[in-house]
Amino acid sequence: MRGTTILTRLLELELIVVTGKGGVGKSSISAVLGRLLSDAGRQTLLVEVDPRENLHHLLDVPPSGGELVEVAPRLRVQHLLPRTILDDLVREKLKVGPLVKRILASPIHQHFTEAAPGLKEAAVFGRCLRLLEGHGPRGVPTPDVIVLDAPATGHGASWLGAAQLVSDVISSGPIGHMASLVAEFLADPDRSGVVVVTTGEEMPVQETLEFLETMETRLHRQPELVIANALYPELPEDTPEDPEDSLFDLWVHRRAINEAELDRLSREWDGPVAHLPLLPLDPGPALVGRLGRRLKTELGGGA
Amino acid sequence: MIKLEQPLIIVVGAGGVGKTTLAAALALEKARSGDDTLVMTFDPSLRLKDTLGIGEQKDDDEVEVDAGTSGRLTASLLDARRTFDRLIESYAPDEETRRRILGNRFYDHLGGSLAGMMEYMASERLFEVANSGRFDTIVLDTPPTRQALDFLQAPERIVGFLDTGGPKMAAKAWFDEKGKLRATKKLGILGRNVEAFFDRMVGLELLRDMAEFFQAFAPFFDGFRERALEVQKLLRSPETVFVLISGPGPQRVADTLFFARKLKEAGYHLGPVVVNRVHPGEVQTGIAPPGTETDGRQLLKWLGSRDAEGVNHLRDLLGASHPLVEVGLRMDEPTDIESLGDLGTALLG
Numbered sequence: 001m002r003g004t005t006i007l008t009r010l011l012e013l014e015l016i017v018v019t020g021k022g023g024v025g026k027s028s029i030s031a032v033l034g035r036l037l038s039d040a041g042r043q044t045l046l047v048e049v050d051p052r053e054n055l056h057h058l059l060d061v062p063p064s065g066g067e068l069v070e071v072a073p074r075l076r077v078q079h080l081l082p083r084t085i086l087d088d089l090v091r092e093k094l095k096v097g098p099l100v101k102r103i104l105a106s107p108i109h110q111h112f113t114e115a116a117p118g119l120k121e122a123a124v125f126g127r128c129l130r131l132l133e134g135h136g137p138r139g140v141p142t143p144d145v146i147v148l149d150a151p152a153t154g155h156g157a158s159w160l161g162a163a164q165l166v167s168d169v170i171s172s173g174p175i176g177h178m179a180s181l182v183a184e185f186l187a188d189p190d191r192s193g194v195v196v197v198t199t200g201e202e203m204p205v206q207e208t209l210e211f212l213e214t215m216e217t218r219l220h221r222q223p224e225l226v227i228a229n230a231l232y233p234e235l236p237e238d239t240p241e242d243p244e245d246s247l248f249d250l251w252v253h254r255r256a257i258n259e260a261e262l263d264r265l266s267r268e269w270d271g272p273v274a275h276l277p278l279l280p281l282d283p284g285p286a287l288v289g290r291l292g293r294r295l296k297t298e299l300g301g302g303a
Numbered sequence: 304m305i306k307l308e309q310p311l312i313i314v315v316g317a318g319g320v321g322k323t324t325l326a327a328a329l330a331l332e333k334a335r336s337g338d339d340t341l342v343m344t345f346d347p348s349l350r351l352k353d354t355l356g357i358g359e360q361k362d363d364d365e366v367e368v369d370a371g372t373s374g375r376l377t378a379s380l381l382d383a384r385r386t387f388d389r390l391i392e393s394y395a396p397d398e399e400t401r402r403r404i405l406g407n408r409f410y411d412h413l414g415g416s417l418a419g420m421m422e423y424m425a426s427e428r429l430f431e432v433a434n435s436g437r438f439d440t441i442v443l444d445t446p447p448t449r450q451a452l453d454f455l456q457a458p459e460r461i462v463g464f465l466d467t468g469g470p471k472m473a474a475k476a477w478f479d480e481k482g483k484l485r486a487t488k489k490l491g492i493l494g495r496n497v498e499a500f501f502d503r504m505v506g507l508e509l510l511r512d513m514a515e516f517f518q519a520f521a522p523f524f525d526g527f528r529e530r531a532l533e534v535q536k537l538l539r540s541p542e543t544v545f546v547l548i549s550g551p552g553p554q555r556v557a558d559t560l561f562f563a564r565k566l567k568e569a570g571y572h573l574g575p576v577v578v579n580r581v582h583p584g585e586v587q588t589g590i591a592p593p594g595t596e597t598d599g600r601q602l603l604k605w606l607g608s609r610d611a612e613g614v615n616h617l618r619d620l621l622g623a624s625h626p627l628v629e630v631g632l633r634m635d636e637p638t639d640i641e642s643l644g645d646l647g648t649a650l651l652g
Contacts, residue, residue: 021318021319022317022318022319023317023318023319023320023550023555024319052561054554152318169512201636202348202349202350202636203319203346203348204319206348206349232599232602233598233599233602235599246583247583247600247603247604248599248600249634250583250603250632250634251599251600251603253634253635254632254634255599257635257636277598278602278606279602280601280602280605280606282553282609283553283554
């Protein structure tokens with residue numbers, strides 16, 4: 001595997017979007033990548049957008065509640081709500097207090113921003129771009145890289161296509177302008193990249209393959225890396241089959257499913273795949289640490 | 304084992320917990336017990352699609368499943384965009400309106416990606432089928448989303464949206480024949496502010512597309528509203544039961560409690576909670592040859608006790624009102640009729 005080059009590439013990017021089917025461990029992997037990049041010297045910001053915060057559990061810090069939380073000298077985490085970003089945008093553009101209040105309270109504004117295709121997603125990327133350009137809060141170092149713990153790769157509407165969609169529909173005004181900048185940023189392989197997380201099971205692999213295709217056709221891009229997470233361990237050699245041993249049997253079968261699905265993935269995707277094990281650890285700093293060491297080895301960066 | 308007597312069974316839960324497979328298994332078991340059953344699904348795996356025989360044809364037609372059941376088993380794959388298109392086709396007052404909507408740029412972008420559209424269209428479809436009286440039991444799988452309640456709230460959101468007057472306002476003749484924005488004095492100060500704001504934020508082009516879309520769409524509003532209210536009523540009626548699917552891990556248990564609370568708060572009838580893919584707890588370990596007590600066994604033992612703890616915790620917190628059913632992690636994923644049948648029997652037996 002082209003390990004060293006992948007790690008080098010990840011260290012050069014300004015935005016890494018982590019996505020995958022629901023329940024595959026996106027947040028854990030985002031935390032792992034955040035640690036990996038900040039340990040390597042990059043000023044790193046982890047951003048999560050799920051309405052319910054997860055990352056603080058994994059990093060053992062208090063929940064963000066929208067604020068920047070310092071995890072380590074070069075690692076911070078922040079919870080962003082698309083709704084809040086859009087409201088901030090209204091405040092910034094209108095500037096007149098009473099008018100802002102009326103607009104924000106207007107059900108039409110709320111429904112429009114809630115329902116407009118791609119707007120919320122584009123707003124999150126727009127905020128990331130601004131933070132990277134140094135428009136963050138004073139006294140906080142400008143991040144070199146943002147790791148975005150993105151929502152699940154749903155069917156159809158993908159986060160990554162959102163900015164392009166908005167920029168196609170809204171061709172003028174500040175939102176249109178922002179969307180086209182974001183679309184450009186997301187199309188630039190020197191600045192942004194995607195990491196797709198899956199498990200070695202049928203549905204997550206299927207969704208990964210569909211996502212790879214969408215990315216190719218809509219963005220003409222490929223992810224930097226696919227991470228196959230939560231794999232059952234390899235079987236030892238020369239273990240005699242014991243018909244009485246149901247636990248061993250289950251292991252054999254689940255591992256076989258993992259291997260079949262990883263085969264299917266590699267038949268249709270010739271890019272790099274890193275394998276991470278299912279570990280007897282609940283989500284938390286210990287799990288992040290173990291997975292981080294393993295990923296570094298997988299990417300050829302030494303243990 | 305649980306009992307589900309209600310004619311409408313809605314399967315909910317976080318993404319990746321196996322909703323679709325369990326929905327299919329429930330439907331199969333219902334059909335075996337003699338009910339004419341429909342399973343409506345969003346996101347089946349390739350193998351499950353094969354088993355049910357859906358997805359071959361381009362549209363979301365119903366397919367009869369040859370499973371040797373005494374009641375008829377029918378499956379359909381939901382496609383939001385197609386349902387939307389079909390709705391327009393069948394309710395548009397004339398050919399001109401139909402063409403105006405289907406050809407509108409705003410609609411083109413909207414169909415696939417508008418928030419809640421998938422969910423809303425599923426409820427439209429549900430309303431259609433439930434009213435047809437063609438089935439004894441309908442099992443509805445819900446879209447893969449962390450916010451599973453989106454689906455249930457879609458009809459309410461549509462009603463809320465229509466009641467804001469936004470669409471009616473948008474449907475007014477905002478633009479003259481030359482595509483220039485008309486003066487909007489009549490709308491009062493808020494109307495002017497909102498309009499000026501949108502103009503500044505998004506530009507006139509989008510507003511023009513939207514206005515045209517809403518104008519063409521206006522004849523549908525009343526029907527939308529009416530059906531959305533009916534669906535709301537149906538979802539809360541005693542004829543409808545929600546089966547909540549959970550995964551076994553600690554994170555999943557938290558998700559499930561959250562859903563259970565939200566469902567009850569919103570007045571839905573929550574039935575059994577199914578914890579899917581539970582690792583075996585008390586296992587027959589056999590006589591392990593020396594040196595084979597490797598990672599895999601230890602891991603599975605750990606997972607077994609983790610899951611047992613999670614299930615107990617969930618059972619305590621749910622209380623006696625919601626029966627909890629454990630479904631063990633299988634050797635292989637159930638995708639053929641036989642293994643789906645086993646799963647169905649384990650659930651409803």
